Each structure stands twice: as structure tokens, then as C-alpha cells.
Amino acid sequence: MNLKKLNQTELDQRMKSLAQRERHLLHEVLLTIKEIDARRSFLDMGFGSLFDYLVQCVGYSEGSAQRRIDAARLIREIPEVAAKIQSGEIKLNQISLVQKASREVYKAQSLKVTSQQKLEVINSLHNKNHSLSQQQVAAFFDLPVLQTPHQTVQADESVRIELTLSKELHAKIQHAQELLSHAVPTRDLALFLEYLADKVIKQKTILSLEANRSEPKINMKLEGRGETGESSKVSVAEVSAGTATVAVGNLPRRPSLKIAKQIRGREKCCQYVDPTTGSRCRSTWKLQVDHKRSFWAGGNHQPENLQMLCAGHNKIKYRNEARVRYLS
Template identity: 60%
Template sequence: MNLKFLSEIELDERIKTLAQRERHLLHEVLLTIKEIDSRKTYLELGFGSLFDYLVKGIGYSEGSAQRRIDATRLIREIPAVADKIQSGELKFNQISLVQRAAREILKNQSVKVTAEQKLQVFEDLCGKSHSESQFKVAAFFELPVVQSAQQKVQADESVRVEFTLSKEAFEKIKYAQELLSHAVTTQDLGQFLAYLSEKVIRQKTGFKNQNRKSSTSDGISTATVAARKTPALKNVKQLRHQQQCCQYIDPDTGRRCESKWLPQVDHKQSRWAGGNHQLENLQILCAGHNRLKYRKENGVKYSS
């Protein structure tokens, strides 16, 4: 079809029809993602998380993947919102704002936002722009309005970061700087955050940050090296040097997971089956594939 020959009215009718089809297809996409999430099929395919699967396996951008995950899990919690998404009444960015706020409240206040509260705030977001929705969500949950952080890689490969802190968060950082003024004599925030990062890495992994490209994604939990019931520290250090990501391989495609999220030391032959702590019997698995291996060994399936 040559669109140049369509009249203004025909073009208007065509785009409305296509938009409706697009929303219907989106509805089917979300339901499919919901089933994939419930059954954890992405683990069998060699991906450490649903997010990795949608980005690396399906080809979504990181933002698109996260918005679809937020929408999918909201539908599971509140099935009624599926119709609002399909009609276009509820937008992905609004869903992500509410879901992100709910996660923040649960993390910082140990309070779970109820389905009724989410439905209430969604009613107030209809027809609102993204910036208006940000203020509405922040006001409803009594949270500070936090703008998205901006990052820019500079010529020397340093990264310039611009972000907004609430008054309370900034006061906490300044107080922390005062408490650690003996260790970090400068008031430069970047150097202070670098010091804290190094300190956390040492506490959580037992290793120093020796010019790694990523100092936060490939640390191994101290739980993997605790006491005599776990591999010797020298073996863990050598394993970490050899394997810096998840080693799970999909038996059908041969694809290696390579996720660096929550890496854990695993015994190829489990301890209960006679496996030892020798380096040859150790491997790095992400948390998702470590759980998958355990479930397979114990005959436990994910429920659909």
C-alpha cells in the first residue's frame, strides 16, 4: 500500500486501527512475559534473570525491558490493570513510577504498598504527563521527587554524574563525611563515594579492588568463604580470577549465561553427593542458575 495516496481521513482511520492492534499485541506480549517469569524458563535458556533475557535474548533496550517487567508483575498482582494498559489509559512510565516507589518503600520502611493503594494512585495518573505523574506519585507516597541521574563519559574515561538528593539524604552524606573525616580528608563527594565503595567491597568479598573494570558486580559473598564448611579462601580467590561471571551453559544452544549479578561459588558435584572443595569442582554461578541447579538436583519445578 502506498500511503501517499491516502486522504487525511483515511490516514487518521489507519493509524487509529494500527494503534489498537499495537495495544492488543502489547497485551499478548505482557501475558507471555508473565508466563515466562512464572516458570523461570529464561534460566533454562542460559540467562541469569528475566531482565537479561529480555535485553540480550529478545533485544529490548534496558528501559523497555524494565518497563515490561514492571507492567507484567503489576498484572500478576492486580489483573484488572491489564485492561487499562491495553486501552492506553495506563502508560508504562506511570506503572514504573509506582512500582519503583513501592520497592523503595518496602526497602526503606519495610512497608508493603497494597494493591488498593496502587489502584488509587493509578486513578489519579490518567491523562497526566510523565513529569506530572512523578509529582503525583511522590505526593501520594510522601516521597521526595528524585530526578533521574545523568551520566556522561568524558575524554579521559572518567564519568561525570549528576543526580538529585533529598535534603535528608544529603544531610546523611555530610554527616557520614564528618564521621570519616580522619580517613577521607577531602570534602569531595566523588572521592568519598569511592572510599565507601572500596570499603564495602573489602567487607563483602575479602578482596581489594585492584583496578577492576567493575567493582560492584563481580564480588563473591562472604557466605561462600566462611568457616571450614566452605572452600578455602585461596581456592575462591583463584576461582574468582579464572571465572568472573556465571558459567552456566544452555545444553541446547551452548550459550553461556555470563551474568555478573550476585555471583556465587557452586560445587559442580554437590557436597551432599560427595563433591569436594577442590578448585576443579568449583564454578561461579549467578544466583538464578545456582537456584536452578539446586531445584534440578532435588526435582523441584517452578510453578506456572
């Protein structure tokens, strides 16, 4: 099948159909794993555990194998969970959270979590994302909060760090990642910290060099990108006696930082509305200030002509407008 020939509606229907078939196939996989586990046939095949069989023989990654084992064993204990997995109400990672928490409770308190308790917490996880599921499971089982940071130096001299962030600090970090999503386009915390470290080192190094220079004035040429990704240039920056005066040539085609900040405060998510379904995007990732009526078409920088769009929808809007602009 040539997918390029399908329109948007056909692609959407195909994706949903494939997802349903995938969940059905997963259901069959879990039932098969459950039967292999019950028979312990992996021992006859020369593997010391079900986990080793799924990783070494079937080819699952370690994480995928453990999630499927957790789900298969829970289905054996609570058969009605199978239907919840097949319908998509419950995900494998949520089941693994419950199973792992049950093991932690038994290890710490020598108490076995009952099937009824597991079913109760699983029912509370319907259609929740991973973060909310973690919070729900931890609260249900009253798992202790780990506060002491743990640092381990690994064989390649990399360092593994485990630490607990408060709710407030975690929210601040997420907000900072959203604001810098153009520079660090993934949610990888390690890459984000590396970016911040590089920025601080570079900034402090430049300030230190400037402080040690004997010349009273320093000419610098700076070039960067603005809120909308458009290039902006500063022609000359004069630094003298600890004060800075900036002379700007070629005014950037973007709103001022003050107005951009006002729009960011007014709109916390992407404002793109699907013309077919009428649904709003509401993504908070890689947000950009965009002109409702584009600058090239006579739009201005006034707040009423500005909106927040995620990078993906900003690119789509630009492409659609480009067709109109260059064909007219």
C-alpha cells in the first residue's frame, strides 16, 4: 500500500485500526507468555528463567520482557485485567508499576498485596499518563519517599545519580525545559543540564576575559535567533566601565521581548485548532510566538495579532502560507 496516496482522514483511520490490531496481538502474546510460565517450559528449552527466555531467545529488550512478564502473571492472578489491556484502558507500564510496588511492600513489610488491592489500584489508573500513575501507585501503597541522593561511578567513568526532586522543583525544571525547547528539543534531563552548564561556563569565561582586558571599549558582532526562529542581528555592542550600550542595525522582524513575554503569560499552550475536528492542540512543548496574520502579509507585532504555536504547527502554518504567498 502506498501510504502517500492516503488523505488525512484515511491515515487517521488506518492508524487507529492498526493500534487496535496491535493491542489484540499483545493480548495473544501475554496469554502465550502466561502459558509458558505456567508450564515452566522455558526450563526444558535450556533457560534458567522466563526473563532469560524472552530476552535471549525471543529477542525482547530487558524492559519489554519484564513488563510482559508482570502483565502475564497479573492476568493469571486477575483474569479480568486482560480485557483492560486489550481495550487500551491499562498500559503495560502501569501494570509494572503495580507489580513492582507489590514487591516493594512485601520486601519492606513482609505483607502480601491481595488481588483485590491490586485490582483497586489498577482501576484507579484508567487512561492516566505515566507520571500520574506513578503518583497514584505510590500514594495507594504508601511507599516511602527517598530523599538521600545516591551517586555511582560506572566502568566508563560516567556517573549515575539518583535524587528526589520536590514537586515545586520538578515543575520549575519542566517549565525551564519548555522555555528552552528550541535549543534542547528533547526532554532528556542530562542533555538539558549539559546545555545549561555550557551556557554558564561560556558566559563566565567571556566576562572574565572582558574584565582582564585593558581596552576601555570592545566591539562585538552578535547573531542569534528570535522567538519565531527568524534571524536577528546586533551590529555593535560597546562595553565600557561595566555598562553596556547596544546599537542595533536592521531591526528584527519579530515582536519585542516584552510583548513576547506577555503572549507567553497569556497563552500557556499551542493555540492551533484543527480545521476538520475543531480540537485545539494544547501542547506545551517547543512553543513559539507566531503572527496570526503574517508579517509578510501586513501583520503587526501587536498582542492581538500574536499567538503561541508549537514548533510543529508553526511549521505547518508557514508551509500553508508559503503556498499562498508564492502562488499569488
